[in-house]
Amino acid sequence: MTTALLSVSDKTGIVEFAQALHARGIRLLSTGGTAKLLAQNDLPVTEVSEITGFPEMLDGRVKTLHPRVHGGLLARRDFPEHMAALKEHGIDTIDLLIINLYPFAQATAKADCTLEDAIENIDIGGPAMLRAAAKNWQDVAVVIDPSDYAQVLAELDGAGLTRKTKFGFAKKVFSHTAAYDGMISNYLTSLEAGAEDKTADVPAREEYPSVFNLQLHKVQGMRYGENPHQSAAFYKEAQVANGLLAGWTQIQGKELSFNNIADADAAWECVKAFDVPACVIVKHANPCGVAVGATLLEAYEKALKTDPTSAFGGIIAFNRPLDADVVEKINANKHFVEVAIAPVITPAARAAYASKVNVRLLEVPVSQAVNALDFKRVGGGMLLQSADNVDIVGEIKVVTKLAPTEQQMQDLLFAWKVGRFVKSNAIVFCKDGMTYGVGAGQMSRLDSARIASIKAKAAGLSLDGTAVASDAFFPFRDGLDVVVDAGATCVIHPGGSMRDQEVIDAADERGIAMVFTGTRHFRH
Numbered sequence: 001m002t003t004a005l006l007s008v009s010d011k012t013g014i015v016e017f018a019q020a021l022h023a024r025g026i027r028l029l030s031t032g033g034t035a036k037l038l039a040q041n042d043l044p045v046t047e048v049s050e051i052t053g054f055p056e057m058l059d060g061r062v063k064t065l066h067p068r069v070h071g072g073l074l075a076r077r078d079f080p081e082h083m084a085a086l087k088e089h090g091i092d093t094i095d096l097l098i099i100n101l102y103p104f105a106q107a108t109a110k111a112d113c114t115l116e117d118a119i120e121n122i123d124i125g126g127p128a129m130l131r132a133a134a135k136n137w138q139d140v141a142v143v144i145d146p147s148d149y150a151q152v153l154a155e156l157d158g159a160g161l162t163r164k165t166k167f168g169f170a171k172k173v174f175s176h177t178a179a180y181d182g183m184i185s186n187y188l189t190s191l192e193a194g195a196e197d198k199t200a201d202v203p204a205r206e207e208y209p210s211v212f213n214l215q216l217h218k219v220q221g222m223r224y225g226e227n228p229h230q231s232a233a234f235y236k237e238a239q240v241a242n243g244l245l246a247g248w249t250q251i252q253g254k255e256l257s258f259n260n261i262a263d264a265d266a267a268w269e270c271v272k273a274f275d276v277p278a279c280v281i282v283k284h285a286n287p288c289g290v291a292v293g294a295t296l297l298e299a300y301e302k303a304l305k306t307d308p309t310s311a312f313g314g315i316i317a318f319n320r321p322l323d324a325d326v327v328e329k330i331n332a333n334k335h336f337v338e339v340a341i342a343p344v345i346t347p348a349a350r351a352a353y354a355s356k357v358n359v360r361l362l363e364v365p366v367s368q369a370v371n372a373l374d375f376k377r378v379g380g381g382m383l384l385q386s387a388d389n390v391d392i393v394g395e396i397k398v399v400t401k402l403a404p405t406e407q408q409m410q411d412l413l414f415a416w417k418v419g420r421f422v423k424s425n426a427i428v429f430c431k432d433g434m435t436y437g438v439g440a441g442q443m444s445r446l447d448s449a450r451i452a453s454i455k456a457k458a459a460g461l462s463l464d465g466t467a468v469a470s471d472a473f474f475p476f477r478d479g480l481d482v483v484v485d486a487g488a489t490c491v492i493h494p495g496g497s498m499r500d501q502e503v504i505d506a507a508d509e510r511g512i513a514m515v516f517t518g519t520r521h522f523r524h
């Protein structure tokens, strides 16, 4: 390896890396700003303009777009005719390319970014060199990630960069340029009509671009998908926001399955919604026990009471560090869980779980972060929407003669929070920071109401004095009658039905308190 070309926008670590290359006898070529920085640090550097015979021009739009650069990158060293062409035209080979591109993402994230600014931040020469070098990966190593600098130096000190490393770098490059172009496409196709006539303005943008590009990185292949005859793999975003499930650290247990991950996400999203110690137990993507308490132990014991039968083999999530006392209780209850999730699993809790080798333990930092967009696959298409991450929009309105007491209001708000994480139609009975009955995923709200009360009875729980949340309005009074017959004394739902008055009259007639939220929380 004799010659390296360095051309970076983000100059972090570049001086040290260039020093290390120089110390290994590698000649340094570089573009304007990068070359200047290297020279300031006493490194002998040849400017690209010296070898092209052209100054960098057009405000940097043309720097490296020249046969002396691209010939040096693209010539196959094992093709005599390629090498002869280089010799004929006096072109030297370039063996190592170190690049990062104009920061389009950072530029367009700024509130005052005009269309002109955005366009100027589209790198042209960089991707061209990246693609050239990556295409010729057998002869040229191309490094875009500063975290790879150390590996490059280590391999240079050995037998030279391996084919595996160079091919890995080439794959990384094409994924990177695909993501870079995807980002540009998302930006440009989100501009509102007429942006092209006002390039000096900050352009108005549609929420959803006309072409949507998304890049995901494979985390793991899976033994199977939702069912054993389905294949599956798990992918995640390049940058997972702190607090989202995909940022998990697995402490113990077998590999997570497709259903484990889907259910873990449901449990984690629900438990994160609470700001006091909380426990959520999920089965088949629905909470079958949710509770808050003064301690996690109390929250766990309450959550388990809702539906101990369904809780067996479920996914359990906590929003506070999980300590040994809770794990010991889980073990004493012979409560088998597939996955346990918490922001921290203390060494004592890990020790208490150590003998249950099949239980997957995940740590995920707690935060209020949610996915910016929610996706749902349909045949030949994809639905995109923003996250359903509001508890209540607007004011809660008491619509009955009877207003809820302070305690009832607390129970109603708890039930409403839980209801957001229950598949529609959702009916949730709650009291004292705990779910008493969960009716999920029924085609009729009436059936969800009936199922919730049947399940509560099966768990030996009385629904007397409970608060009920319904994820959408009661279209008729019948659903309301079912929950009041079961023992509920207050109800929260969005309202907005044609027959609101019929339902309000029914609530008054039955002597319960009812509030409207004005917000619906369907979940499919």
Ligand SMILES: NC(=O)c1ncn([C@@H]2O[C@H](COP(=O)(O)O)[C@@H](O)[C@H]2O)c1NC=O
Pocket (backbone or CB within 6 Å): 007, 008, 009, 010, 030, 031, 032, 033, 034, 035, 060, 061, 062, 063, 064, 065, 099, 100, 101, 102, 122, 123, 124, 125, 126, 127
């Ligand atoms: N136009 C070109 O020929 C060209 N060649 C390299 N660049 C980019 O220029 C940047 C480095 O510039 P400088 O070394 O002048 O700070 C890199 O992000 C590199 O990707 C170019 N700039 C943009 O297209």
